[in-house]
Amino acid sequence: MKSNFLLKLLECKYLMNSFLINLGKSNIRKYRSKYLFLVFLTCFIELSLTTTSNSQMTENVPRDLLWNKVQKCITNQREIHKPDPCVYVDINNxxxxxxxxxxxxxxxxxxxxxxxxxxxxxxxxxxxxxxxxxxxxxxxxxxxxxxxxxxxxxxxxxxxxxxxxxxxxxxxxxxxxxxxxxxxxxxxxxxxxxxxxxxxxxxxxxxxxxxxxxxxxxxxxxxxxxxxxxxxxxxxxxxxxxxxxxxxxxxxxxxxxxxxxxxxxxxxxxxxxxxxxxxxxxxxxx
CATH class of the missing domain: 3.30.428.30 (HIT family -  CDH-like)
Known part of the structure; x- marks a missing residue:
C-alpha cells in the first residue's frame, strides 16, 4: 500500500513539474495558477483512489465494500460476459x-x-x-x-x-x-x-x-x-x-x-x- 502511494506521489510531482516547465515556455502564463490547481486536483483524486483501492485492511472503509464488489462482478459477468472489477467469476461453484x-x-x-x-x-x-x-x-x-x-x-x-x-x-x-x-x-x-x-x-x-x-x-x-x-x-x-x-x-x-x-x-x-x-x-x- 505504501509503495503504491509513493509511486503515485512521484508521478504527480513529475506531472506538476512538467506543467510548470511547459507553461513557463508558453504564452499562457497568466493561466498558470488555474492549470496548477487542475493538476493538483487531479493528483489529489488519484491519490485518494489509490489509498481507497488499497484500504481493505484499514478501518475507515465500509465493511460491505467487498460484498458489493462481488455483486457488481456477478452482474457484469452475466450481462456483458466480463468479470470486472474482478478477474474471474465462477457462477457454478x-x-x-x-x-x-x-x-x-x-x-x-x-x-x-x-x-x-x-x-x-x-x-x-x-x-x-x-x-x-x-x-x-x-x-x-x-x-x-x-x-x-x-x-x-x-x-x-x-x-x-x-x-x-x-x-x-x-x-x-x-x-x-x-x-x-x-x-x-x-x-x-x-x-x-x-x-x-x-x-x-x-x-x-x-x-x-x-x-x-x-x-x-x-x-x-x-x-x-x-x-x-x-x-x-x-x-x-x-x-x-x-x-x-x-x-x-x-x-x-x-x-x-x-x-x-x-x-x-x-x-x-x-x-x-x-x-x-x-x-x-x-x-x-x-
Whole structure:
C-alpha cells in the first residue's frame, strides 16, 4: 500500500513539474495558477483512489465494500460476459477472484453471503471447497505466476484468512499470494525435527513472525471434504472459538500442505492475522 502511494506521489510531482516547465515556455502564463490547481486536483483524486483501492485492511472503509464488489462482478459477468472489477467469476461453484490491496495479492470470495471464518456452514465435511478452489487459482499460471514468474513450486505459495477480530470486511475472503521464504523454511525444519506432525498439538507451537501457530501436516493434495482446513481447525478448537482463529495453508515441497492456525488473545490484545505470513509482493521468493 505504501509503495503504491509513493509511486503515485512521484508521478504527480513529475506531472506538476512538467506543467510548470511547459507553461513557463508558453504564452499562457497568466493561466498558470488555474492549470496548477487542475493538476493538483487531479493528483489529489488519484491519490485518494489509490489509498481507497488499497484500504481493505484499514478501518475507515465500509465493511460491505467487498460484498458489493462481488455483486457488481456477478452482474457484469452475466450481462456483458466480463468479470470486472474482478478477474474471474465462477457462477457454478459460487466464487469470484479479485485483486487484493498488495502487488501480488488475490482474494477468493464466495458469491454467497458469508460473514467470515466463524460461519458454521463453511466448516463441514460437505461444505463448498473454497480452500481447494483458492489453491487451484493460486497455482494457476494466470495469477500469482503471471506477476511473479520466479514462483514455480508449491512451497512458494500460501493462502490465508484472518480472524473476525482482525478483518475489516464482513464477507469471507481467502488471500492468495507467495509465502515468506523464512516461513516455508521454518515449516520444513519443523517437520524434520517432528515439531510438526499430522495432527494439531495442544500447547505445542511454532513461532512464526512473532506469533505462535499450531500446525498440522497433510501429506495428500486435497483441501476438500475431511481435509477442509475450516473443518480441521474447528475440530481442534471448537465452533464457539472459530471467530478467534486465523488460518494459513502453505504448499509442501514433497506434496501436500501445512495447515497453520493462530488464535486471537483478548487479554494481550493480539488479533490473529495469518495474512502477515504471506509475501504479498513475492520479494523473498527469488
Amino acid at each position: 459460487k466464487y469470484v477472484v479479485a485483486n487484493g490491496s498488495k502487488p501480488v495479492d488475490y482474494l477468493l470470495v464466495p458469491t454467497d453471503k458469508i460473514s467470515g471464518i466463524e460461519a458454521p456452514q463453511i466448516s463441514q465435511s460437505n461444505s463448498r471447497n473454497y480452500w481447494q478452489y483458492a489453491w487451484k487459482k493460486a497455482t494457476d499460471k494466470d495469477y500469482i505466476r503471471s506477476k511473479a514468474p520466479q514462483v514455480k513450486y508449491p512451497e512458494q505459495i500460501g493462502l490465508a484468512i484472518n480472524s473476525k477480530q482482525a478483518r475489516h470486511q464482513d464477507q469471507l475472503h481467502i488471500h492468495m499470494s507467495c509465502i515468506k521464504k523464512v516461513v516455508s523454511e521454518e515449516l520444513e525444519k519443523g517437520e524434520k525435527t517432528r515439531e510438526i506432525t499430522d495432527r494439531f498439538q495442544s500447547q505445542k507451537y511454532v513461532n512464526l513472525e512473532g506469533n505462535n501457530y499450531s500446525i498440522r501436516l497433510l501429506k495428500n493434495d486435497s483441501l476438500s471434504d475431511y481435509n477442509n482446513p475450516f473443518l480441521l481447525v474447528k475440530e481442534f478448537v471448537g465452533q464457539t472459538k472459530m471467530e478467534e482463529q486465523s488460518i494459513a495453508v502453505v504448499g509442501r515441497k514433497q506434496g501436500g500442505f501445512y495447515i497453520l492456525n493462530t488464535q486471537s488473545d483478548t487479554q494481550s490484545g493480539y488479533k490473529a492475522v495469518a495474512e502477515k505470513l504471506l509475501d504479498e509482493d513475492c520479494s523473498t521468493q527469488k
